[in-house]
Amino acid sequence: xxxxxxxxVLFAHGARAASWAAPFERLREQTAARLPDVxxxxxxxxxxxxxxxxAVAALVEEGVNDITxxxxxxxxxxxxxxxxxxxxxxxxxxxxxxxLQVAGAIGEDPGVQAAMSDYCVRALG
Amino acid sequence: xxxxxxxxVLFAHGARAASWAAPFERLREQTAARLPDVxxxxxxxxxxxxxxxxAVAALVEEGVNDITxxxxxxxxxxxxxxxxxxxxxxxxxxxxxxxLQVAGAIGEDPGVQAAMSDYCVRALG
Numbered sequence: 457x458x459x460x461x462x463x464x465v466l467f468a469h470g471a472r473a474a475s476w477a478a479p480f481e482r483l484r485e486q487t488a489a490r491l492p493d494v495x496x497x498x499x500x501x502x503x504x505x506x507x508x509x510x511a512v513a514a515l516v517e518e519g520v521n522d523i524t525x526x527x528x529x530x531x532x533x534x535x536x537x538x539x540x541x542x543x544x545x546x547x548x549x550x551x552x553x554x555x556l557q558v559a560g561a562i563g564e565d566p567g568v569q570a571a572m573s574d575y576c577v578r579a580l581g
Numbered sequence: 582x583x584x585x586x587x588x589x590v591l592f593a594h595g596a597r598a599a600s601w602a603a604p605f606e607r608l609r610e611q612t613a614a615r616l617p618d619v620x621x622x623x624x625x626x627x628x629x630x631x632x633x634x635x636a637v638a639a640l641v642e643e644g645v646n647d648i649t650x651x652x653x654x655x656x657x658x659x660x661x662x663x664x665x666x667x668x669x670x671x672x673x674x675x676x677x678x679x680x681l682q683v684a685g686a687i688g689e690d691p692g693v694q695a696a697m698s699d700y701c702v703r704a705l706g
Contacts, residue, residue: 464705471658479656481660486694487701494705508661526704528697530605530655535598559704562697563655569611571696572653572687576612579651579684580589581617 463520467508468528469535470500477504497521501535512547512554519553522555530563575579588645589621592633592658593653595625605653620645626660633650637672637679647680655688 464487468480474549480498488496499511510569512523525544527536544558562568589612593605605623613621620643624636631639637648650669652661669683687693 462705464701466701468655470655473658473662475655475659475662479694480684483694483697483701487700490698490702491705495654496701514587524705527656530593530594530653531601533598533601537598537600539616559661559700561604562700565696565700567699568693569604569608569626570698571690572608573611573615574692575684575687575690576589576608576621576651577615579618 460522461518461520462493462522463509463522464491465511465515465523465525466496466498467525467540468498468500468504468526470503472503479491483528488512501539508543509547509550512551512556516551516554521553523557523559525556526563527559529561531562532561536561585616586643586658586685587618588622588640588650589616589651590633590636590640590648591621591623591653592650592665593623593625593629595628595662596656597628608653626664628700633668634675635670635677637681641676646678650681652684652686654686657686657689661686 466484467481478526480565484496495515497511499508502503527540531534540558548556548567589670593604609623622636622638624631624633639705640648653666654661665683669681673681
């Protein structure tokens, strides 16, 4: 049985302002610290680098054969309903030996929803 | 001393796909259930209704004089650095008796960050 080398790839939108990426970088660092045996990368749909297909190609080059993509988006709009499936199809076609899974939008998770609600209540002071 | 009537206004980006708004609606409902004495509204920057200035005008009409805006954005890009301050200035000018506070982006909150990291770890299976 071939061994499995895993990676977790955060997939975010990207923005013009460099400051925008800060919480995504922190999320990557925080998550990587909890997963010492897994490569954790931050990638973007547009406006920022690296893009998802290039980051995946680099991971495959490093010997990764099992990738979980987590969309760091609050809601499921056109980017997750249309753009990400197209990217995933292209990645699977380019890397036939790779197992690629795509999780649901992070903002739909009940734990994230509860934490966001906590923040709203605290914001009222 | 005049009495205070408060509202919490969630401010999200908006999208073309109606499905996108679902987690924001749930966040509004979940938060409203915890704040029975506060009006909780969901508003959008673009593509969806209601927009922030119109929702605030309706709240002021109802007698609200203290509003906290929570940006339901993951990062602080141009929409929060530029668009939201301009909207807030316009709202303050239009409603001189209103106290309007703007919180930081929900995605920058350490509790939300921790919940997002938990989701990433769980997504690996």
